[in-house]
Amino acid sequence: xxxxxxTRDRILEAAGRRFEHxxxxxxxxxxxxxxxxxxxxxxxxxxxxxxxxxEAHARAHECDEDEMMETVVASGGSAGVRLQEFHRVIxxxxxxxxxxSKKIFELAQAISRExxxxxxxxxxxxxxxxxxMLEDGIAEGLFDRHDNLDELAEMIQCATMKFRYPQLxxxxxxxxxxxxxxxxxxxxxxxxxxx
Amino acid sequence: xxxxxxTRDRILEAAGRRFEHxxxxxxxxxxxxxxxxxxxxxxxxxxxxxxxxxEAHARAHECDEDEMMETVVASGGSAGVRLQEFHRVIxxxxxxxxxxSKKIFELAQAISRExxxxxxxxxxxxxxxxxxMLEDGIAEGLFDRHDNLDELAEMIQCATMKFRYPQLxxxxxxxxxxxxxxxxxxxxxxxxxxx
DNA sequence: AAACTGAACATTTTGTTGATTGTTCATCAT
DNA sequence: ATGATGAACAATCAACAAAATGTTCAGTTT
Numbered sequence: 001x002x003x004x005x006x007t008r009d010r011i012l013e014a015a016g017r018r019f020e021h022x023x024x025x026x027x028x029x030x031x032x033x034x035x036x037x038x039x040x041x042x043x044x045x046x047x048x049x050x051x052x053x054x055e056a057h058a059r060a061h062e063c064d065e066d067e068m069m070e071t072v073v074a075s076g077g078s079a080g081v082r083l084q085e086f087h088r089v090i091x092x093x094x095x096x097x098x099x100x101s102k103k104i105f106e107l108a109q110a111i112s113r114e115x116x117x118x119x120x121x122x123x124x125x126x127x128x129x130x131x132x133m134l135e136d137g138i139a140e141g142l143f144d145r146h147d148n149l150d151e152l153a154e155m156i157q158c159a160t161m162k163f164r165y166p167q168l169x170x171x172x173x174x175x176x177x178x179x180x181x182x183x184x185x186x187x188x189x190x191x192x193x194x195x
Numbered sequence: 196x197x198x199x200x201x202t203r204d205r206i207l208e209a210a211g212r213r214f215e216h217x218x219x220x221x222x223x224x225x226x227x228x229x230x231x232x233x234x235x236x237x238x239x240x241x242x243x244x245x246x247x248x249x250e251a252h253a254r255a256h257e258c259d260e261d262e263m264m265e266t267v268v269a270s271g272g273s274a275g276v277r278l279q280e281f282h283r284v285i286x287x288x289x290x291x292x293x294x295x296s297k298k299i300f301e302l303a304q305a306i307s308r309e310x311x312x313x314x315x316x317x318x319x320x321x322x323x324x325x326x327x328m329l330e331d332g333i334a335e336g337l338f339d340r341h342d343n344l345d346e347l348a349e350m351i352q353c354a355t356m357k358f359r360y361p362q363l364x365x366x367x368x369x370x371x372x373x374x375x376x377x378x379x380x381x382x383x384x385x386x387x388x389x390x
Numbered sequence: 391a392a393a394c395t396g397a398a399c400a401t402t403t404t405g406t407t408g409a410t411t412g413t414t415c416a417t418c419a420t
Numbered sequence: 421a422t423g424a425t426g427a428a429c430a431a432t433c434a435a436c437a438a439a440a441t442g443t444t445c446a447g448t449t450t
Contacts, residue, residue: 191386
């Protein structure tokens with residue numbers, strides 16, 4: 001049964017190459033199949049749909065983002081500084097993605113449109129990092145105590161939505177977004193402080 | 196020259212009826228014209244384009260919203276309470292608009308897409324109210340001083356974007372939004388407090 | 391001269407057709 | 421029996437033509 005897992009990987013690789021080169025909509029199942037010298041029908045023995053391949057592709061790249069977030073969270077310094085840095089890094093990352101590769105952006109759009117549950121799961125994972133920083137901040141006596149940290153993290157996500165999906169507001173000027181994020185994070189930061 | 200202003204009003208009325216009944220895209224210039232027993236060409240002596248009629252229509256309804264905001268801002272109570280109420284009222288208002296009339300929603304979408312300057316002006320007006328409440332809060336010794344209140348108001352708007360354009364996140368569940376807004380406003384409120 | 395018209399023009403939308411593509415399944419090969 | 425195929429099917433897309441619509445303007449009316 002390891003055979004099967006290997007084929008799944010090969011499909012993922014071939015599809016990934018196509019996705020990144022030509023975008024989601026411009027890569028066809030038959031192209032992926034012929035790259036691997038197999039039939040289109042056979043693909044469906046490994047993935048239930050094209051969208052599932054895309055989701056698997058995104059999952060495969062999650063670790064990069066996770067690592068990025070982990071780096072900031074685990075870095076030294078006060079929880080307050082890390083919290084700001086965390087959001088700054090995410091903004092720069094997503095903006096860079098959009099800017100340098102319309103193809104990956106299209107992929108991301110397709111997934112979050114057709115698979116909202118996936119996007120929600122990603123937010124939930126991000127919240128784990130947020131909660132860790134909040135805990136640290138409370139431990140160091142910087143932030144106020146709070147009985148539900150995941151909920152608090154959720155509210156921080158609400159307040160920073162604008163910077164998470166810059167596309168939605170068709171504001172593609174990173175310098176404007178940077179300034180706005182800084183101001184918004186200042187506000188949130190003060191709201192978290194112990195008094 | 197009062198003749199002209201009167202015709203402009205009649206056009207606005209006729210267009211308004213159509214917009215609200217059939218939506219922006221489904222009302223044609225020739226329909227508006229024939230409602231008023233005039234030619235299409237004549238409309239252009241009063242408004243440079245269809246979109247300008249729509250904008251004028253929106254402007255005519257601005258006073259309702261302004262009044263709504265004014266009511267909250269001028270109501271008694273602490274600036275903090277009014278600030279929360281202010282956002283709650285806006286959320287309920289926009290959500291109601293979307294919910295009860297797809298037609299008006301389409302109009303709003305068309306304007307903010309084709310006339311981003313108009314949407315920005317609206318935000319600027321809203322900020323005037325925000326600044327007033329911030330000033331009040333500072334005066335009563337509740338909020339911390341701040342050297343640029345308009346900028347601060349801008350940041351509050353950034354943090355509450357999600358509740359201003361609920362459509363963008365295709366979250367149409369008002370109860371979820373209510374809860375999220377409450378939490379977000381709590382956070383912002385604490386961030387404004389004097390320490 | 392000023393107000394207005396409606397045909398003309400250019401752009402957008404709509405409808406239609408054929409090709410493409412995601413998906414399934416009867417069939418074949420191992 | 422299991423793995424794989426590729427023709428068949430349905431849904432979607434692309435391209436083109438036709439219709440509708442926003443806008444302009446020469447010409448008519450007042």
